[in-house]
Amino acid sequence: MEKQVHVSRIGEEFKQEMxxxxxxxxxxxxxxxxxxxxLVVLFSIIAQGFxxxxxxxxxxxxxxxxxxxxxxxxxxILMGSTDLSAQGLAGFVGAIMALMVVNSKNANNxxxxxxxxxxxxxxxxxAISGIIHIKGKLPTFMVSYAVSSIMQGFAVLSYxxxxxxxxxxxxxxxxxxxxxxxxxLTYIALAMFVIAYVLQFxxxxxxxxxxxxxxxxxxxxIGVNIDLTKFKVFLWLGVCIGLVGxxxxxxxxxxxxxxxxxxxxPAITSVVVGGTSLSGGKGxxxxxxVGAMIVTVINNALVLLGVSPYVQQAVQGMIIIAAVAISIPxxxxxxxx
Numbered sequence: 001m002e003k004q005v006h007v008s009r010i011g012e013e014f015k016q017e018m019x020x021x022x023x024x025x026x027x028x029x030x031x032x033x034x035x036x037x038x039l040v041v042l043f044s045i046i047a048q049g050f051x052x053x054x055x056x057x058x059x060x061x062x063x064x065x066x067x068x069x070x071x072x073x074x075x076x077i078l079m080g081s082t083d084l085s086a087q088g089l090a091g092f093v094g095a096i097m098a099l100m101v102v103n104s105k106n107a108n109n110x111x112x113x114x115x116x117x118x119x120x121x122x123x124x125x126x127a128i129s130g131i132i133h134i135k136g137k138l139p140t141f142m143v144s145y146a147v148s149s150i151m152q153g154f155a156v157l158s159y160x161x162x163x164x165x166x167x168x169x170x171x172x173x174x175x176x177x178x179x180x181x182x183x184x185l186t187y188i189a190l191a192m193f194v195i196a197y198v199l200q201f202x203x204x205x206x207x208x209x210x211x212x213x214x215x216x217x218x219x220x221x222i223g224v225n226i227d228l229t230k231f232k233v234f235l236w237l238g239v240c241i242g243l244v245g246x247x248x249x250x251x252x253x254x255x256x257x258x259x260x261x262x263x264x265x266p267a268i269t270s271v272v273v274g275g276t277s278l279s280g281g282k283g284x285x286x287x288x289x290v291g292a293m294i295v296t297v298i299n300n301a302l303v304l305l306g307v308s309p310y311v312q313q314a315v316q317g318m319i320i321i322a323a324v325a326i327s328i329p330x331x332x333x334x335x336x337x
Contacts, residue, residue, distance in 0.1 A: 032275050032290045039294065043301035050304055057181060059300055064185040065247050067292040069267040071196045072240025074288045075233045077271050078213045080280025081133075081140040086241050086264050088148035089125055091257035092155040093118045093245025098255020099158060104165035111170070119242030123235055125151065130234030134227045148260075155257040163256035166249060174250045185247050192243065196236075196285040205232055213280025269319055270295045295319070 043050045069086060076083045099105060100114025108114070129147045133140050177184050200206035208229040211219035220226050248259035274291025276283025298319070302312045 032273060032287065032294060036290055036294050036297065039297050039301070043297065043304075047301045047304040050301060053181070055300070055304070057178070057183065059296060060186040061183045062300060063292060063296045064183065064189040065244055065251070065263075066266055066270055066296060067189040067289065068192050068240050068247065069244050069263050070270040070288045070292050071192055071285055072237040072244075073264075073267050074196065074271050074276060074283075074285050075200075075209055075236055076140070077268070077276055077278060078209050078280055078283065079230065079233060080213045080216075080278075082268070082278075083129075083140055083144040083237060084264050085126065085129055085144040085147040085151070085237075086244065086267070087260040088151035088153075088155065088257070089122055089241050089260065090245040090248060090263055091260035092125075092151040092158070093122045093242050094249035094252070094259035095155040095158045095163070095255040095257060096121065097246060097249055098164040098166050101166060101168040101171065103167055103255075105159065105162070106164075109168075111168070115246055118245060119239070122242030122245060123238035126234045126238030126241065127231070130231050133234075134230055152257050152260070159255065163254045165254045171250050171253070175253065185250065188243065188247065192240065193285060193289055196288075199236070200284050205229065209233060210281055210284075213277075213282075215281070266295060266316065269316060273319060 049055050069090075072086070073083060097115055097118035100108050100110045100117060102109050110117070125147065129143055132138060133143045136143075174184050179187065200209070208219065208224045211222075211224055212226060212229060216226060244263065245259060249255050252259060270291040271283070271288050272278060272291065273294050274283065274287035274289070276287045276291075295316070298315065299312060302315065307315075
């Protein structure tokens, strides 16, 4: 009798625990949307000009590059990995791209072919990085950090210390132009979001990525080709970094290693703030869109309020800590390394 009561009590406690976990996951999934709405209302009140048409266009323009970079990292993080190669690789892409279109350093005029070659170069580099990680069984963190350092060096060598100024009219049009009040660069970012959404929710690839992030061992046992899926994730990352290098060159009007500066950690912030778990298997590109909007809104409002750039970095650091604290599981028996 006592044994039956004990079993019944355990079953009831398990139900309560599952209910609490379900409620917590529901809260985490909707919290970023609520935070975004709260921030928009708050800054529209305290930041003068926040809701002006000019600033809304600025917000859309500022969102473009971080969103594309974040979409590339989303699939990496969904696998439970991370990647730091964008800082050096995006700068390299922008640098060689500037040297292949009409510029101040040589007579090249390869136009769209130059852009394509630079983007393909990014894909090849991330493919090699992925192979080293997959076949060498090396952590993505260390491999990507090394790749970033290597590509930073190659970027500076490509323009020999003096960045090429871009004089291609297409770049000027992309930088200053808009359609229906929305900057061209933002259309590129939105198109990439649509592609990423389809990849995650409408293809087996997306399901495999989620399965690997949730439990790689189980995913392997049910027939998922782990190595091939990871390789495809790195190819997608290369596409995104290549586009980020192009968009950075468009925005700066020159090709230099600085294009990749301050890209990676704001992108990771956007992914995590949106509700994607750093341990993998939970979240996705919709979360990333919301997260990128939150980070962009905060940065934009802080500029309008005249806050120091150093304080902005501190705020970003606090956002990362808060987002990670919310996204990871808690409990007395949890082991944290």
